[in-house]
Amino acid sequence: MFAKSKSFLFSMSKLFHHHHHQQWREMGAMAKVRLKWVKNKNLDHIIDTETDLKAACILKDAIKRSPTGFLTAKSVADWQKLLGLTVPVLRFLRRYPTLFHEFPHARYASLPCFKLTETALMLDSQEEIIHQSHESDTVERLCRLLMMMRTRTVSLRSLHSLKFDLGLPDNYEKTLVMRYPDHFCFVKASNGNPCLKLVTWRDEFAFSALQKRNERDAVTGEDGLYREFKRGQSALTFAISFPRGYGAQKKVKAWMDEFQKLPYISPYEDASNIDPESDLMEKRAVGVLHELLSLTIHKKTKRNYLRSMRGELNIPHKFTRLFTRYPGIFYLSLKCKTTTVILKEGYRRGKLVDPHPLTRLRDKFYHVMRTGFLYRARGVGMVSKEELLLDKVDDEGPEEEGSEEEEIVEGSELEEDSEDE
Template sequence: MGASSLRSLLLKTLSSSPPPSSHGFHSQTRSVAKVRLKWVKNRGLDHIIDTETDLKAACLLKDAIHRSSHGFLSSRFLSDKKKLLGLTVPVLRFLRRYPTLFHEFPHPQYSNLPCFKLTDTALLLHNQEQSIHDTHESDSVERLTRLLMMSQTRQIPFQALIPLKWDLGLPDNFIKDWIPKYPDRFRAVKRHDGLPCLSLARWDEELAVSQLQKNFEKGDPDDGVGSGSSHYRNFKKGRFLAFPMNFPRGYGAQKKVIAWMDEFQKLPYISPYEDSSEIEPLSDLMEKRVVGVLHEILSLTIHKKTKRNYLRHLREELNLPHKFTRIFTRYPGIFYLSLKCKTTSVVLKEGYRRAKLVEAHPLARIREKFYYVMRTGVMYRGKGLQELIYAKDNMGDDKGDGVDQDSEEDDEMEDEDSEEIATDFDSESDEE
């Protein structure tokens, strides 16, 4: 797709819709005014995508090496995993970039074959991460349960679920451990076409509450959801809930944008856990429902972001329209679409304030420590392991990297390469 074609796609306006139909308590007429919005680059969020791409790759490599029966993996096995790891450099070069995490040594039998194992530093961080997984397992189980509850069939193929493992904060072996441990929540089944899936064993009404409804309960005026004096269980179908908005500089003050968002926000809110089969596919209501589903999925992630292609592989399960990804550029006050690292990532803007997570999950904090070791560990190589690991704990509030999230510049989207779904690669050792 050429740059001009992609630009036309991003500037696509609202289309007309069929005659109105009903969904019990509302009309589904498309009446929202047309607005043309240009994609705007956000340097702060792009910087986050850039740094966390390397962080995620390092964590996946760490898990793969730890799973290996030999405790190490050879460069021969890892050399073709560049795309699966989302790297823009060869895997061997990436591993050598972080010697405080990955120790290189010659293969015991083939001296010319480089191998890599985890350093004591990486093992200590891994153990800390596992402790967090154990402590917060119930929270992780609930996140996975909610994702399955949003699926129309209450099941998701493993091949679509595994790539989301890191984003959702699921432990490395969650499939093997959780299915037998939580038989009242999860089951392994095969779809009608034979595709292996994780299925929801039992609906949990207590979990069928979206993050937007929880914000309604809190009554945070910054969230734009009203006084919130009533409990979210008192929220009635057909009532509107407003999504928090943070427009790129210059958009929020435009009268036409204000009018458009005012109409959109006043549409009835459809929970992502409700049945949407009776909603007219091309209606304004369905569009707001799609925004709600995407908002909820990103709210479930640890870093309030994921790759666009990961969401595409959930399209059928979540009853999303074929071209649902246009939503991300149609609502720049809610989502940000980043093209960093030769891929397309989607960020929930309300999850960040000045390029920092508003609410950092414990896993996000240990990952921040992991990245700190990646970035500065070389300076501590001769000063002792504990000083290296806990230096981050003794730091004050991180002032960031000098990148202001609110600093933006206009920049039209360029072409992006096609991206293959990154499945979790098998870490069984290839040693002979």
């Protein structure tokens, strides 16, 4: 259905840019509106819980990769920053006895060692099943990420940072990539850094999450906007969920109405012909960030992970302002000494709207972690094997804190050029 979308949307962008360039440049409302940062406690809570979850998953994979089947406290002592933890790694490992079994080293009795418990191994085997059964979905997401890049390449360093967010298997370079030589290949950048490159453009993947959502609405009769878009008569609009107090402001409403009326340029289109200072390019950049977050299974990632790909994605150097200018689309969390950006439409009342099977398993993983934390004195038998069956994985997710709790933080300015950990 989207086989011709690439040429169609490219010609559209040229048409709008040539005939309406001045119109997009003179929208005063888009240049003047500034919004205060609004704190969302539900979304911040997700960052809190998933920071520990990600650290535990990384340690689980590291123990599994270890030739000895365990890690020593000394070998992970300097991993605190890497894992994004606010406590020493040894203390973190001891918090979760349901996952990590502590025992003394065979030669050095005072050196603590950690191996995976039977519970952790069972969860890991279920994760392997999910990776295998959803491999085509993972390949598509990886292709689409590369298709958004200017040179169809991404550095392995940047990709490794996104591994958890994209739901890639731990050893994706040796397994997933190597099984698809007609999709991916390894190359070296001009600076010598290893990169992953898309071998062949995939027309069947060249449509965005926003296009797919509007197409579904058109098919179900909920929205005729997509049919008009395909005839070149309308622009596609983003789902907007304003923080409390913003949606009723006339100035904000007028600004967003003008923004939504701008032509939608697919993130898979060539945008080199668009004025980089124009409002049209700003909407295109918002679309790129929207699509990249849509590709992540938790609908969020760290701002610094995006910064490392800014040039390839062709988004502004100071792109954080896009998140703060469009708080109805994105949310910035400052929890855990880092800056995380969340796609708001991906969540409803603190839970994922459309959870990927891997996120559901990670919910179970977090349940096991929390159980171990609460009942450390009672050993590892607090989690039954029946609870861990794959078909028993429920939609637990992070605990909900009631209704959406939002708070305007006076005087809060998010530093554009500040660096996360």
